[in-house]
Amino acid sequence: MIYRLRLNPAVFAALLTLVLARPVLGQYREYHITGKVVDTQMKPLEGVEITLRDALSSRSYSMKTKNNGDFKFVGLPRGDYKVVFKKAGYAVKEDQWKLIAPRSVMEKVEIPPISMVSEEVVQEVQRLKETEAGVKAASEKLRQGDFDGALAGLKAILEKDPRDSNALYLTGVVYLRKDLPAEASGAFLKVTELSPKFAAAFYQLGVCYQRQDQPDKALAEFEKAIAVEPGNPDVYYNSGLLLFGLTRIDEALAHFEKALALRPDDPAYLEMAGRCYINRADFPKAVAYLEKAKAGTTDPERIKFLDELIATLKAQIKK
Numbered sequence: 001m002i003y004r005l006r007l008n009p010a011v012f013a014a015l016l017t018l019v020l021a022r023p024v025l026g027q028y029r030e031y032h033i034t035g036k037v038v039d040t041q042m043k044p045l046e047g048v049e050i051t052l053r054d055a056l057s058s059r060s061y062s063m064k065t066k067n068n069g070d071f072k073f074v075g076l077p078r079g080d081y082k083v084v085f086k087k088a089g090y091a092v093k094e095d096q097w098k099l100i101a102p103r104s105v106m107e108k109v110e111i112p113p114i115s116m117v118s119e120e121v122v123q124e125v126q127r128l129k130e131t132e133a134g135v136k137a138a139s140e141k142l143r144q145g146d147f148d149g150a151l152a153g154l155k156a157i158l159e160k161d162p163r164d165s166n167a168l169y170l171t172g173v174v175y176l177r178k179d180l181p182a183e184a185s186g187a188f189l190k191v192t193e194l195s196p197k198f199a200a201a202f203y204q205l206g207v208c209y210q211r212q213d214q215p216d217k218a219l220a221e222f223e224k225a226i227a228v229e230p231g232n233p234d235v236y237y238n239s240g241l242l243l244f245g246l247t248r249i250d251e252a253l254a255h256f257e258k259a260l261a262l263r264p265d266d267p268a269y270l271e272m273a274g275r276c277y278i279n280r281a282d283f284p285k286a287v288a289y290l291e292k293a294k295a296g297t298t299d300p301e302r303i304k305f306l307d308e309l310i311a312t313l314k315a316q317i318k319k
Contacts, residue, residue, distance in 0.1 A: 030099075030107060031078065031103070032072075032076070032106050033073040033111060034070070035071055035110065036114070037050075037113070037114045037115075038069055039115065039117075042115075044070075045065060045069050045116060046068075047065060048090075049063075050085055051083070051086075052081045052082070052097070053081065056079055056080055057079060059079065078101065080097075080098050080100055082096055085116060089118055089120075090117065090118050091122050093116050127161070131160075131161070134154070134156065135157065135166050138150040138151075142170070150170070150174050151171065154167045165194050165195045168188075172185075172201075176207065176208065176211075184208050185208035185212070188202075192205060197228055199232065200225075202221045202222070202224040202225035203221070206218045206222040210242060215246060233260075233269070234259075236259035236262075240253075240255035240272060247279075253277070256269055256276060257273060267293040267296035268293075270290070270293035274288075274289030278313070283313045283314075283316050287310055290310050294307065
């Protein structure tokens with residue numbers, strides 16, 4: 001015997017209303033997502049694998065970018081998505097899309113451009129960080145007077161990249177501190193070739209030639225430093241010293257006065273300007289400069305010397 005179940009029409013209608021009113025999880029398609037994946041030069045990346053995983057439901061979706069770097073997810077259910085971008089030769093990129101607000105109609109969302117960094121760039125950034133740390137460590141050793149330790153660290157950096165200007169420049173500084181101007185000049189010369197706008201390298205190279213008694217070569221480098229950075233008074237001062245030693249007094253005075261225009265109260269600059277006026281037999285001006293130099297000098301022996309020189313000049317003026 002077959003028994004048939006007879007359902008009260010009123011009860012059936014109530015059950016049907018309840019079923020239709022009940023939301024079915026996972027069936028909403030509430031978001032239309034578009035975006036683009038590019039490299040660090042803003043060039044589109046094709047074939048980037050994009051994976052989405054909802055933290056609440058563990059649902060996942062995936063696709064790859066087109067040749068213009070575009071991607072599109074149509075009818076994406078609401079959720080809290082962890083997004084992973086992968087492409088061979090590039091560092092993995094992660095993002096999070098919180099698309100948790102319910103929508104009665106599909107909402108279009110445009111994701112800002114996703115930039116992926118190539119592994120070569122990542123490696124270069126890491127190398128630069130290591131180099132920066134190495135140069136900083138060498139600078140600290142130099143400050144402590146550990147010249148050989150500083151050179152060892154800098155040598156390790158230059159073995160990886162012989163064209164690293166910072167390591168080369170600091171190498172030159174260390175050699176100068178060790179009173180090895182020939183070795184220092186080699187390092188500074190490379191820096192000037194690699195970084196022709198680095199005025200300090202030209203200046204230090206000039207100092208190297210100055211210490212090697214090569215005044216013409218030193219003056220040439222000082223002039224290059226002035227051309228790049230005309231606001232450095234020490235370059236004018238060192239040029240003036242060389243010119244004074246070559247008895248090119250008028251040229252030396254011009255350089256000392258340019259240095260004084262930038263640093264008017266420097267006693268060394270004032271003294272050398274006064275010496276130039278002595279050579280020109282302009283004793284009153286010489287006295288004026290030397291008295292200003294004495295006023296800014298703290299070394300007792302230097303003050304005594306300047307007092308005697310000023311007294312001698314004043315006696316000459318009275319004759």
